[in-house]
Amino acid sequence: MTGPTPTPGEPPRALAEPTGFVEVYRRVLSPQTRRAIATKVSPRARHQLKQWVARAARDGHLSERRGERLARRQPELLAGADRVVVTADRGPRVARIGASVTPLMARLDNLTAVTAALDEAGVPHFRVRGESHRSSVVAVEATHRAQACAALAAACGRVPGYVSVPEGTGQPAAGFETKTWDRLADAPVVRLTWYWTDPQRRLVLGQAYGCDVEFWTREGDTLVAPRSNAVAEQVTVAAPLVLVPESRFTGLASPSAPATAWTRPEFAAPRPDDVPFPVDVVYTWVDGTDPAWLRRRAEVAGVPYHAEAASAARFLSRDELRYSLRSLHLFAPWVRHVYVVTDDQVPAWLDPSASGLRVVSHREIFTDPTVLPTYNSHAIESQLHHIDGLSEHFLYFNDDVFLGTE
Template identity: 50%
Template sequence: MPRTAPPAPRPLPWHTDTPPLVRGYRRKVPLPVRRAVVAVTGAGLRRAALRGLGRLSAASGALRLRWGRRRLRRAGLLTATDRIVVADRHGLRVAQVTPMPTPLHARAENLRLVCEALERAGIDHFVVRAYGNVSSAVGVPAAERSRVVAALVELCARQAGYVSLPARGKRPGTVPRPGSSPQAWRRLAAAPVVRFTRFHASPGAGPGAGLVLGVAHGCDIEFWQRGRAEAGEEDLLIAPRPNRTTASVPAAGAAVHAPGHLFTRLAPAEGRQSAALLRTRPEFTPRLPDEIRFPIDVVYTWVDGSDPAWRRRRAEVTACDADGPYHEQAANDARYANRDELRYSLRSLHMYAPWVRHIYLVTDDQVPPWLVGSHPGITVVDHREIFDDPRVLPTFNSQAIETRLHHIDGLSEHFLYFNDDVFLGSPVTPQDFFLANGMTKFFLSRALIPLGPIHPGDVPVSAAGKNNRALLEARFGATVTQKLKHTPHALRRSVLAEIEQEFPGPYRATMASRVRSASDISLPSALHHYYAFLTGRAVPAPLRYDYFDLARPGIPARLARLLRSRHCQAFCLNDTVSCERDLADQLALLRPFLDAYFPVPSPLERAIARQEARQPCPSPSPSR
């Protein structure tokens, strides 16, 4: 019997999507009418009506799910044991269960299935170097359309595949329909591009639960029309839409095989991928000027503020400071609280940045109990390994630790620096953080560094920003006023080493400061970016990003919107003013959210840690 999803755990109220009947009411009833209803009804009556509509929606949804499963079973789409029923906003879908689904894996599987189907049918085809990174494209001669459709119908019948029109510009794609159905192909009879999708789901996924990767990761079949060059007699195949390299290929051209990383920037660079070679044409194989082929590592700094041994070491250091911290945020417990964010940040990295070469975790003689420290993809680095002066250890100043990141043995020249409260929210590419010529990108915030000299009331980030500004003014004559977003920071070891030599006094003073000081500089998160920009080695760039201060009101609703839309490339869950008493409430908020956003464990987690219960994930992967 086919496997169907088990009942999902009861989600927190803010995880639940708006009931369909309520959405229908808001969509169909004009706003003035709804406002009039609000004016004549009490809040209690409206809440009761919403609860009633929610219960009615749930009951009707369960009935639709039962009917839908029967319909899919009768259509033969649930015959395999590794298929389950999932749901998106357009209805029920059949998905293939994958132990650890990722966007890159779903993309590769859909491309493989299409190429193998065309190969079995004896149809000439070639992988196209398309603009999409989470989807793929295959070109076929338009004259072979009937044979291509027949091969895809057979493929969809065997693999529970779906077909649709892909999005183009501002025009959204069409609703995917079972590709084994003649009705689906009648709608696509003249389409120059058709998308094939097999949905992929994590174990235990189902309607409203788990991770589902759908249409965004499908494979486009492009029908290339025969034509002639403007000057010449050579027969050509003309592309139905733009791609990265060519508008046409010779109709009788020979096929070649090329590595998969040429066709998506999500794949690891040359020499670090194990994917099979892909059938293509020579026109799609040249090296392009914006390709990034240098390795990129990731560095995390992490601390477990609940560790008794660490707390004793910190107490010994702070007891020697008679004046106490210069600002309440400089030594607030929130800076050291461990909400298990690192586990989920690593999941986001595994899911959305598979091109990363290696991860370095910088800690103070600590290792998370769930981490597979022996995994070849990660190295745990103790503070003693990177500090050249043992007299300044132990240190509890993150800005001091950050001054030594470029001294990590084996670290690549180009790397990303993550705090453990920073997460990737959707697929990113190396080009989002670096240029192919080696320049780094940085992401300016609208928040400003207060003008004027250091003031006793300055929060630590403003004090460090003022110190950075003073150094840059003296060196370049430029006054910086903007802070940087709390994102992954794109860095170069050589630039950090140059800053160490250029400003030895402030650098050594920050390194020697065991707790945050008003004289600290912020090296990787701010000074590096401005110094590199003013020396021609960095550029400002955009990044879809959001920042959540957990101490502020309205965070649950904002997190719910983020979970539904998954529109951010990166986001930060930060807290600088809470105390230990707030930790339980924050865990109750964050753990279900993070489990819902990142339900698939990374290979860096121990097997026992992967068995924890997970909350529902109400939205599939975004269509980007």
């Protein structure tokens, strides 16, 4: 049977939908969401959406099943309580669990795994300034390729790691399987990734934070890169390595971190877009439900304020500061110090003794304390530069500012 014939130019009034699609669609989306979609989306588009939702759910289920098969086939890959199968980069991956996983931590862990494997095998290498702040790049002379790949394969076998071709279309492949390295035998660049996740598996850090291994070819007295980079595509073979800080290679690293990276002189000099100076963050925060603060404000209630300036909504705290600080921890590890400026208030959940954090009272920064208390944000902002120890370069945030990744 066929459905009713639509008027020319109109979408079909009825479309046969597989029951499975509809069931998954209704299970995944709330009734309110479905009603909102129905009022704004055509029947054909809704049908396509149901197919997409069902397919996504099915793929996720397949990934779980593949992970279970992997655990049965190679149980040694999941040995220990710190390993788990997650779905990432379009497939099941063995990941390690970390209580305080951050992008910088994942990046450095992948880099360290690669350099340690090369060092153990006696393979010479040096760091390269790549195009991304998230991934790292290590150069190896092409004549050492076989030795380097063997060392990296062994590292992937000890802790499950994955290999891919950067900017390629293929999925990461298991670096602990010999056939993977056979397929990539001619790749001029390979990316090594060890996956990380948090205990709740809500955050998975993978391929974007991997370490690229470039195989440079020798041409006379120079080594030539297999692809372009941010600084130099040729280096002198005889030039000695130099030790530089990690901030030369990523903006995620603090400029005050010690020098730990060996590289060629061409990559050692700072670039105009580097940030060699410390950067602090300053928050202004208030809890408008604090009884002591309310009493102080009531004492100056006779001062005329514009209705909007006196609105209680301006002083309402929904603990946004907690999540803003978490976003700093994840995405701005280069921040040196964080200062929280308050009217003698401290959030109940905040540990004022935490490293790199200080709560600052208005009384510490106002040159004329007789004007206090003040509830004028512009007046408070005009005194922030008086914070003791504040860097010349700092970012001023309200508590509802959240950082993310590109």
